[in-house]
Amino acid sequence: MALVDPDYSTGFRAGGSWALDQCTSIVGTYTWFESDTSHAVSVDAPLVLRSLVTHPGTLNAAADYLAASANLSVDFQFADLDYRAIWWLGECSVVNWSVGARYAQLTQEFDSQFTYTGTVDSVATAVDFEGGGIRLGLDGERHHGSHGFLLYGKGAVSLIAGEFSASYFQGSDQDPEVVNTVWTAGRLVPIVDLELGAGWQSPCGRFRVTAGYLVSMWFNTLTTDSWIRSVGQNSFVGQADAISYDTLTFDGFTARAEYRF
Numbered sequence: 001m002a003l004v005d006p007d008y009s010t011g012f013r014a015g016g017s018w019a020l021d022q023c024t025s026i027v028g029t030y031t032w033f034e035s036d037t038s039h040a041v042s043v044d045a046p047l048v049l050r051s052l053v054t055h056p057g058t059l060n061a062a063a064d065y066l067a068a069s070a071n072l073s074v075d076f077q078f079a080d081l082d083y084r085a086i087w088w089l090g091e092c093s094v095v096n097w098s099v100g101a102r103y104a105q106l107t108q109e110f111d112s113q114f115t116y117t118g119t120v121d122s123v124a125t126a127v128d129f130e131g132g133g134i135r136l137g138l139d140g141e142r143h144h145g146s147h148g149f150l151l152y153g154k155g156a157v158s159l160i161a162g163e164f165s166a167s168y169f170q171g172s173d174q175d176p177e178v179v180n181t182v183w184t185a186g187r188l189v190p191i192v193d194l195e196l197g198a199g200w201q202s203p204c205g206r207f208r209v210t211a212g213y214l215v216s217m218w219f220n221t222l223t224t225d226s227w228i229r230s231v232g233q234n235s236f237v238g239q240a241d242a243i244s245y246d247t248l249t250f251d252g253f254t255a256r257a258e259y260r261f
Contacts, residue, residue: 004072004110008252009035017084024085027098031078033250040069051114053123053228055170055179060121063114070112072224076250079103080135087138095140102135102158104191106248108224121172127227131162131189148203152210154195161188164222168231181231187245190219195254211255218248 015029043049048064055061082100089095111124137156144150163186170179197212223246230243 004037004039004070006035006037006072006074009033013254013256015080024083027080027082027084027100029078029080031076031080033077034073034075036071036073038069038071040067042067049114051112051121051123053110053112054114054121055168056232057234058170058178060172060178063116063121065114065116065121067115068112070110073109074107074248076104076106082135082137092144093140093142095138098135098137098139098156100135100137101132102160102191103132104158104160104162104189105130106218106221110224110228119173122170124169125167125224125227127164127166127222127224129162129164129187129189129221131160133158133160133162133188135159137193148200150199150201150208150210152195152197152199152212154193156193158191158193159188160191162186166222166227168227179231183243185243187220187222189221192217192219197254199256206260208258208260209256210258211253213251214254215249215251217250220245221248222246223248 011031011033013029013031015027017025017027019025041049043066045066049066049068050062050064051068054063080100080102082098084096084098087095087097106129108127109125112122114121135156135158137154139152139154141150141152163184165182165184167182168179169177171177193214193216195212195214197210199208199210201208222243226244226246
């Protein structure tokens with residue numbers, strides 16, 4: 001069996017904040033992430049390969065292949081604008097609350113090719129989401145004396161109203177268009193972001209570096225595999241077994257450098 005499963009990829013986040021007074025500020029950030037993975041496999045007869053992404057109702061659904069390749073890319077971006085204020089302040093600790101808005105965009109693209117004695121079959125899909133909504137968050141940190149070391153935690157929930165659009169195409173060198181279908185629907189997508197970590201800041205507090213672990217979960221999301229399953233089962237909106245939605249999770253290590261003035 002061969003899979004295309006996104007592995008480690010890097011992204012970035014840039015932003016800034018403007019203090020309105022000693023307790024409140026406006027914070028704007030932009031986040032970008034892009035991943036791309038591919039896999040190829042081949043066998044020698046009498047061993048054969050079978051496709052799990054070909055529509056089961058087509059003539060070549062049970063075809064035997066000697067080589068296959070596939071590519072999957074998953075990209076997203078956020079633009080956030082928040083009003084942030086102190087909720088609780090202690091001698092060495094602080095907890096802030098925030099409320100604001102988020103724009104979110106998610107793109108998933110998949111393409112594959114299957115080859116047998118000169119015959120090439122292909123399957124390609126695309127799933128896109130774009131929307132905006134409200135964002136609520138809490139963040140806090142605790143400093144350890146005058147040494148500059150700190151611990152921090154962040155959590156936010158975004159409710160994004162937007163539209164999914166998806167396409168599925170299957171063809172071959174013998175028949176250029178076997179299956180060609182598109183689908184769109186509006187959805188409310190909750191996104192939960194959690195982050196825990198540690199850091200250090202200069203004695204005057206102007207410069208700080210932090211590092212931690214981040215988890216971002218997209219709920220009620222149409223993923224590439226759920227879209228392929230739905231097309232293969234002819235399951236669409238309005239049917240008892242309509243299109244299913246999954247949870248898409250991104251997680252990894254994050255590092256941040258800040259200069260405050």
